[in-house]
Amino acid sequence: MAKFSRRDARERRHERLRQRVIGTPERPRLNVYRSLHHIHAQIIDDSAGHTLVAASTVEPELRAKLGSTGNKDAAKEIGLIVAQRAKEKGITKVVFDRGGYIYHGRIASLAEGAREGGLEF
Numbered sequence: 001m002a003k004f005s006r007r008d009a010r011e012r013r014h015e016r017l018r019q020r021v022i023g024t025p026e027r028p029r030l031n032v033y034r035s036l037h038h039i040h041a042q043i044i045d046d047s048a049g050h051t052l053v054a055a056s057t058v059e060p061e062l063r064a065k066l067g068s069t070g071n072k073d074a075a076k077e078i079g080l081i082v083a084q085r086a087k088e089k090g091i092t093k094v095v096f097d098r099g100g101y102i103y104h105g106r107i108a109s110l111a112e113g114a115r116e117g118g119l120e121f
Contacts, residue, residue, distance in 0.1 A: 014100030021097045022046050030082070030094040030114065030121065034106055037070045041082045041110060043094060053089060055082040075106040076113035083117020096121045 004012070023029030023046040033040045043053040055078050056062070057069035062081070066074045086094070094114075101107045115121070 010100040012100075017097065017100060021095050023095060023097075027093045027095055028052055028091060029097045030119070031097045032099045032101070032107055032110055034075075034099075034101060035070075039069075039075045039078055039106055039110060041078050041114075043082065043086055043091060052091065053082055053085045055085060070106075072106055072109040075109040076116075079110040079113020079115075080117045083114045083119045087118050092118065093120045 021029060023044050025045055025047060028043045028045045031042045031044055038057040040056040040058070041054070042051050044051050057066060057074050057078060062077070063069060066077060068074060086092075096111060098107050098111075103111070111121075
């Protein structure tokens with residue numbers, strides 16, 4: 001019997017990763033969270049503790065546009081939207097916080113969409 005669940009293991013990886021990945025006002029942190037049905041992205045300034053930009057498949061106008069919210073196409077669209085909203089606020093460079101998830105599938109698609117949208121990381 002396992003001591004830790006998969007979620008516990010991901011949270012431990014995320015805590016380890018957060019010791020190195022820190023968002024500053026000049027280069028905020030692009031944080032990603034995924035659930036079974038949705039994906040969320042936030043750009044966070046850790047020094048002030050503020051979320052500067054956010055996008056998620058939970059937003060009603062995006063749900064209507066996307067159809068399915070738990071796939072790679074939806075993740076890429078969220079990456080494009082978060083990049084567009086960041087550019088409107090004058091943010092061009094970020095550090096990528098994958099949230100303890102492996103860089104594969106929906107996480108990689110979101111990152112690819114954010115890069116296509118103009119974010120550098």
